[in-house]
Amino acid sequence: LLPPEAGGHLVLCDPFSKIIALDPVSGAERWTFDPQIDKTPYAGRFKCKGAAYWHDTEAPADAACTHRLYVATSDKRLIAVDARDGKPCGGFGAGGTVDVEPLLASTLPTDPESLRGAQLMSPPAVVSGIVAVSSTANKFKSTSALNGAIRGFDARTGELRWTFDTLVRDPATGLEPTPMAVGGGNTWVPMTVDNERDLLFIPTASPAPNYWGVHRPGD
Numbered sequence: 001l002l003p004p005e006a007g008g009h010l011v012l013c014d015p016f017s018k019i020i021a022l023d024p025v026s027g028a029e030r031w032t033f034d035p036q037i038d039k040t041p042y043a044g045r046f047k048c049k050g051a052a053y054w055h056d057t058e059a060p061a062d063a064a065c066t067h068r069l070y071v072a073t074s075d076k077r078l079i080a081v082d083a084r085d086g087k088p089c090g091g092f093g094a095g096g097t098v099d100v101e102p103l104l105a106s107t108l109p110t111d112p113e114s115l116r117g118a119q120l121m122s123p124p125a126v127v128s129g130i131v132a133v134s135s136t137a138n139k140f141k142s143t144s145a146l147n148g149a150i151r152g153f154d155a156r157t158g159e160l161r162w163t164f165d166t167l168v169r170d171p172a173t174g175l176e177p178t179p180m181a182v183g184g185g186n187t188w189v190p191m192t193v194d195n196e197r198d199l200l201f202i203p204t205a206s207p208a209p210n211y212w213g214v215h216r217p218g219d
Helices: 101-106
Strands: 010-013 019-022 029-033 052-055 067-072 077-082 097-099 125-127 130-133 150-154 160-164 192-194 199-201
Touching: 052 125, 077 130, 125 192, 125 199
Parallel strands: none
Antiparallel strands: 010 019, 019 029, 052 067, 067 077, 077 097, 125 130, 130 150, 150 160, 192 199
C-alpha cells in the first residue's frame, strides 16, 4: 500500500510482471503497466514476487517519478515507473528500462545455457538511493551455472554502481576461494534492507550444483 503522496494505491504484479494499481477501498483498477515480457519459456517459470517503492526526497514534490516503483522481469530487465500514474521514468536507463542481461552475460561461466535459463523474479530492494537486483539460474545439472551476484543500480539513472558475488572468491578473506567456474549462490526470495544503517540483507541458495559439492573448496 503506497502512501497518500504516492497515490495511495494498493500495488501488485501478475506472473508476467504487469504492475497493477488498485483503489484499496473498492478494489477498482486505477492504472496498469505491462512491460510486455518475452514469454519464451527458457526457464519455465513466470513469477513476480513484488515491486519496490522509492521516494526521491531530492526531487520536487510534483515532479514526475518523485515516487517510483521498480519491478524486475523474467526476461532480465529492471523497470522504473511513476508510482502515481504508472508511466515509465524516462531518465532511468533507456526510457525507464535497464537491460540486465548483458551484465549477466559478462560474468557467464562455460555453460551458455545458464544465461538462457536465468530470470529476475524477486522484488528489487531499494536502500540509500540504490536499487539492488538478484537473479535466478538453473543450477541443478552443472557447477557451471550463473553465479548469484547482486547488482546495485542508481535509483535515479539506472547506472550500475556495484556488483557483489555471493560466493567467496577473494583469498584475502582467509577462506579458500570458490573457483570462478562454480556458480550458484543465487537469491530466489525477497531481500531486506535497513535504511538507517545502509544495510542490505541477502538470503541465498547453495552454490551449484545442488546437493553435490565436489568442486567446492573444503570438506
